[in-house]
Amino acid sequence: MTLPVERLREPAVRAFVAALNSNDRAAFADALAPGATMSDDGSERDLREWTEREVFASHGRMEVESEGEAGLALVATYSNDTWGAMRTAWRFTVEGGKVSRFETRQAPAE
Template sequence: MIDPGRLSDPAVRAFVHAVNAGDRAAFQAALTPGATMSDDGSDRDLAQWAEREVFSSGGHMAVASEADGGRSLIVDYRNDTWGEMRTAWRFDVTPDGRVSRFETGQA
């Protein structure tokens, strides 16, 4: 596993730290206003998804590998609802260093 502090992209690193800490404020700070996301190929309401899949269920990202300058991750993701699963994550990052979109799904 890769220590989140060693992830190559600072925006992705901030996102992973926020998820793992269950820190809503840091999560919002890692995202652009109006950021979007998809889960298993379907666009979702980001706020509702994050509350359900991350914050109210103890979501945690254990990063197995990174590619594309740190903007593509393979993660063992776990939460209290689904248990643990291998997932792929891809991030779009703006020039100011925040995530404007992420896509996740089973790897």
């Protein structure tokens, strides 16, 4: 079952997912704190380069399965035009109401 974006507990994470799913670069940038960082499968990535390639240019989308850690951890099916769909885990750090860091990786199979 998919958890509706509007029901995500953490407002900053909710804004992040909503902007990603609507492919809205301006709203996505607004959801991030200045100097935000990220990692993918344990490797640090350039946030702007990664999001352009993995989200915006390839129409990325998250269907959230579950959330934990007061809304700062998600398990979601992430899909884009490049890789198709995969089960992913996301962890967020929020500072000042904005996402200051996110980490994503493949999630274990259920």
